[in-house]
Amino acid sequence: MVLGFLAGTFSAMLGIGGGVVVVPGLTIFFKEDIKRSIGTSLTVVVLTALAGLAAHFVIKRGNIRLFEALFILAGSIPGARLGGLTVNLLKGVILKRLFAVFIVLVALKLLGILNFPTADAPYRAVYPFLAVTGFFAGFLSSLFGIGGGAIIVPALYLFFGFTLQEAVPTSLAVIIPTSFAGAVFHGKFGNTDLRLVKFLVPAALAGAVLGAFISDVIAAKALREIYGIFLCAASLYLFVPFKPGNPAVSGRD
Numbered sequence: 431m432v433l434g435f436l437a438g439t440f441s442a443m444l445g446i447g448g449g450v451v452v453v454p455g456l457t458i459f460f461k462e463d464i465k466r467s468i469g470t471s472l473t474v475v476v477l478t479a480l481a482g483l484a485a486h487f488v489i490k491r492g493n494i495r496l497f498e499a500l501f502i503l504a505g506s507i508p509g510a511r512l513g514g515l516t517v518n519l520l521k522g523v524i525l526k527r528l529f530a531v532f533i534v535l536v537a538l539k540l541l542g543i544l545n546f547p548t549a550d551a552p553y554r555a556v557y558p559f560l561a562v563t564g565f566f567a568g569f570l571s572s573l574f575g576i577g578g579g580a581i582i583v584p585a586l587y588l589f590f591g592f593t594l595q596e597a598v599p600t601s602l603a604v605i606i607p608t609s610f611a612g613a614v615f616h617g618k619f620g621n622t623d624l625r626l627v628k629f630l631v632p633a634a635l636a637g638a639v640l641g642a643f644i645s646d647v648i649a650a651k652a653l654r655e656i657y658g659i660f661l662c663a664a665s666l667y668l669f670v671p672f673k674p675g676n677p678a679v680s681g682r683d
Contacts, residue, residue, distance in 0.1 A: 431629055431630070431632070431633040432633070433451065433452065433455040433456070433459070433630065433633075434452075434474065434629065434630035434631065434632070434633035434634040434637065435633040435634065435636060435637040436451050436455075436637060437449075437451035437452045437455075437474065437478060437630070437634050437637065438478045438481065438482070438633065438634035438635060438636060438637025438638035438639075438640075438641060439637035439638070439640050439641040439644070440637075440641060440660065441475070441478045441479060441482050441579075441602070441634070441637070441638055441641060442478075442481070442482030442485060442486070442598075442602070442637070442638040442639070442640070442641030442642040442644075442645060443598070443641035443642070443644045443645045443648075443653075443656075444579065444583065444598060444641075444645070444653070444656070444657045444660075445482075445579045445582070445583045445597060445598030445599065445600075445601035445602050445605075445645075446579035446580055446583065446601070446657075448471070448474065448475050448478045448479070448634060449468075449471040449472070449475050449571070449609075450533060450580060450660070450661065452467070452470070452471040452474055452475070452630065453467045453468055453471045453529070456470065456471070456626065460626075462623065462626070465616075465619075465621045466621050466622070466623050468573075468616065468621060469613065469616030469617065469619070469620075469621030469622040469623075470621075470622050470623045470626050470627060470630075472571070472572070472609045472612045472613040472616055472622075473613045473617075473622050473624075473627050474627060474630045474631055474634055475605060475609040475613075476606060476609045476610045476613055477631050477634070477635065478631070478634040478635065478637075478638050479602045479605040479606045479609065479638075480606050481634075481635045481638035481639060482599075482602050482638040482639075482641060482642050483599060483602040483603055483606065485638060485639045485641075485642030485643070486598070486599035486602065486642045486645070486646075487599075489642055489643065489646045490595075490646060493593075493595050493596045493598075493599050493600075494596075494599045494600055494603055495592070495596055495600045496600075496603060498557075498560055498586075498590075498600060499600050499603040499604050501557045501558075501560035501561050501564070502560045502561065502563060502564035502567065502582060502600075502604045503564060503604050503607060503608065504561045504564060505560075505561035505562055505563065505564030505565035505566075505567075505568065506564035506565065506567050506568030506571070506578060506604055506607075506608040506611075507568060507607065507608065507611050508565065508568065509564065509565040509566060509567065509568025509569035509570075509571070509572070509608075510568035510569065510571055510572040510608050510609075510611040510612040510615065511568075511572070511611065511615060512568075512569050512572075513568065513569040513570065513571060513572030513573035513612065513615075514572040514573075514611075514612055514615025514616055514619075515615070516569075516572075516573055528573075529665075530665040530666075531665070532570065532580075533580055533661045533665045534661065534662055534665035534666075536580055536581075536584050536658075536661055537657075537658040537659070537660075537661035537662040537665065538658070538662075539584065539588070539658075540584060540654050540655075540657055540658035540661070541654075541655060541658035541659070541662075559589070559590075560590070563581065563582065563585045563586075563589075564578075564582075564604065564608075566581055567579075567581040567582045567585075567604070567608065568608045568611070568612070571605070571608050571609060571612050572608075572611070572612035572615060572616070578601070578604065578605055578608050578609070579601040579602070579605055580661070582597070582600075582601040582604055582605075583597045583598060583601045583657075586600060586601065587654075594653050594654060595645065595646065598645050599642075
C-alpha cells in the first residue's frame with residue numbers, strides 16, 4: 431500500500447503514470463518477476479492516471495491540452511501493441527538493463543548534466559511529431575510498464591514548448607488509454623497479478639490526488655529536479671539490484 435501511495439503521488443505530480451515506482455518496487459522489494467511486474471504496473475497505472483487527471487481537471491483544467499493529446503494517442507496505441515508483443519521475446523534481465531539506461535538518460539537531461547541540443551519546432555508543424563512521440567511512448571509503456579510519461583513529459587517540455595504544469599496532465603490524458611491497451615495485451619499473456627492490484631490501487635488513488643495538488647503549486651525548476659533525481663535512483667536500483675537488508679549486490683535476474 432505504501433508503494434501504491436508513492437506511485438500515485440509521483441504519477442499525478444510528474445505525469446509519469448507511476449510505473450517507474452511500481453515496476454522497480456515490485457521487482458526489488460517483493461521479488462516479483464519483471465514481466466508480471468510490468469503487466470501489474472500497467473493495470474495500476476490506468477486507474478492512477480485517471481484519478482490524477484481528474485484532480486488536475488478540478489484544480490486547473492486549462493493545463494490539460496486535449497487536442498495535442500489526441501495526436502500523441504494516435505501513435506501510442508499501436509506502439510503499446512508492439513511493446514506488448516515484444517516483451518515476451520526478451521529475457522527479464524535485458525528488460526531491466528534497457529529500462530535503466532533509458533530512464534537515466536532522461537534524468538541526466540532534466541538535471542542539465544547531459545546537454546544534447548533541443549529546439550522547439552514551428553507550432554503548426556509539430557502534430558505529426560506528436561504522433562511519433564506517442565508511438566515511442568506507447569511502445570516503451572507496454573514494454574517497461576511505465577505508462578509512457580517518462581517520454582511524453584520531457585518531450586512536450588523540451589521539444590514542443592509546453593510548461594511542465596501543462597505537460598504533466600496532458601501526459602496523464604494519454605497514459606490512460608495507452609496503459610489500458612498495454613494492460614489488455616499483457617493480460618492475454620498472464621502477466622498481471624491481481625492479488626497485488628487490490629492492494630496497490632486504493633493507496634495509489636489517494637496518492638494521485640495529493641500529487642496533483644503538489645504539481646500545481648511547486649516551482650517548475652524544483653519539479654524538474656525532483657523528476658530527474660527520482661529517475662536516477664530508479665535506474666540505479668534496476669541496474670545494480672541491491673537486496674533489501676543485505677549490502678551484497680546480486681547479479682541474478
